[in-house]
Amino acid sequence: MSFDVAAVRAEFPALAAGAAHFDGPGGSQTPRVVARAIHDTLVSPIANRGTVTRAERSAEAIVGGSRAALADLLGADPGGIVFGRSMTQLTFDIARTLADSWSAGDEVVVSRLDHDANVRPWVIWAEKAGATVRWIDFDPESTELTPQHVADQLSDRTRLVAVTGASNLIGTRPDLAAIAEQVHGTGALLYVDGVHLAAHAGIDIAALGVDFFACSPYKFFGPHFGVLAASPALLETLQPDKLLPSTDAVPERFELGTLPYELLAGATAVVDFIAGLGGELAGDRRERILASMAAVDEHEDRLRQRIEAGLAELESVTLHSRARHRTPTLLLTFADRSAGDAYRFLAELDVNAPAGTFYAYEPARRLGLADGGLRVGLAPYNDDSDVDRLLDGLAKFVG
Structure with a gap:
């Protein structure tokens, strides 16, 4: 099944401002049809x-x-x-x-x-x-x-x-x-x-x-x-x-x-x-939603694997998202600098990845992360150039 990320991105006016958005878990960008x-x-x-x-x-x-x-x-x-x-x-x-x-x-x-x-x-x-x-x-x-x-x-x-x-x-x-x-x-x-x-x-x-x-x-x-x-x-x-x-x-x-x-x-x-994210699909709206979300999952999972491969090369970064079955949402901490510093550093590069606990009070405490971490969340409008910018920014931050 095809997933045309360029066509999807064209529907989101906010992306024209130039930021790479990894802040979707806190609230996604909005397509013009909704507005x-x-x-x-x-x-x-x-x-x-x-x-x-x-x-x-x-x-x-x-x-x-x-x-x-x-x-x-x-x-x-x-x-x-x-x-x-x-x-x-x-x-x-x-x-x-x-x-x-x-x-x-x-x-x-x-x-x-x-x-x-x-x-x-x-x-x-x-x-x-x-x-x-x-x-x-x-x-x-x-x-x-x-x-x-x-x-x-x-x-x-x-x-x-x-x-x-x-x-x-x-x-x-x-x-x-x-x-x-x-x-x-x-x-x-x-x-x-x-x-x-x-x-x-x-x-x-x-x-x-x-x-x-x-x-x-x-x-x-x-x-x-x-x-x-x-x-x-x-x-x-x-x-x-x-x-x-x-x-x-x-x-x-x-x-x-x-x-x-x-x-x-x-x-x-x-x-x-959402029903149209998978392209021209047959079936009623419910069937098209499920097919489109399967295409979204495949697209996001590929980008997640790219990010994780890049993080593996950064020795001072710890990835706390390790469950076998999970969404493309990654929580990171750093050996000698705060997640808040990473958040602000990336923001200067127009890469939006916020830091904190995000009201997940209990899991943050259970992980021993009172201040949380840097959260990198993928959305369907993210593409490979976004991932490149994120990894490049993190490499500069820890390097």
Whole structure:
């Protein structure tokens, strides 16, 4: 399958500024088709959703279209797509709602591999409910989180397990299907932070057996808001806090206030854009998304291997991303200089690779990296010239 990176790059106006962007894990650049969809929505007739006026019908169509698009992206039911301000906000909301059914003796399981957005909401609400918090470890040498790590923390009192689909710090991808089988064997629910994973892999939450999957479109070329996917039947069993006159229908009962129609239109545009990344493909949108993401994976993995080969020649650089199955996200530290120094040095060369822990508080501590490291994250618009600039810059920095 072809992947025309030059054609992809041409769709991103920000790249004309000349920087090599390895900062995608914190938020990708945006293609012009997404910006156009946002603009066109803002300047078109729009109103609260309804069926009477043209403006009302436009809003209704945008919301329905975005639910359908994101369902195609994630392998979900459109009736189970919930929109929110951010993945963090949605996770806090679901944690608060589920905690209504927890009590002393119940157990909530979180992971030391996760971004804090999939840790602290569960810890806070478990403690409020009097439930016990148990921790899934990972191996700091291999950076693997295995199904056995999860099994070690499960019991017949487990109510929920929260785990990442891929670490935003080091890229590790746990075996979600195997973990889901274990979790469901205890009768518990599985909540997955898919923010980092969704930017690099085709997602099928039904095949994975995930109960909740949360992500953020701005990590895969879209606008800034959050998305939660779950089965409508599961959502029907939950009663979130909401305003009295607001609808009790699913998924709307989980959405607070008027939705950002322009951002939802941008999300639909980005799903269609992703479906075309593999070129002219046959099939419906879902099939084209999966084929395109397979092409993206092949492209990014080739560039990752180039970077790792170049890093191997730099003796003072340590690569902390070592899991066998991972995203093209590399965390680096340096023998005698700080990652922050590397970040600033590369920035002077117009190579954007930030340093820090990136809210991955627990994995950074487990790796003994209180200040984190330099994170090099690939995106589909990266090319070989970007990699050349990165490796040349790092060689100068350590040399």
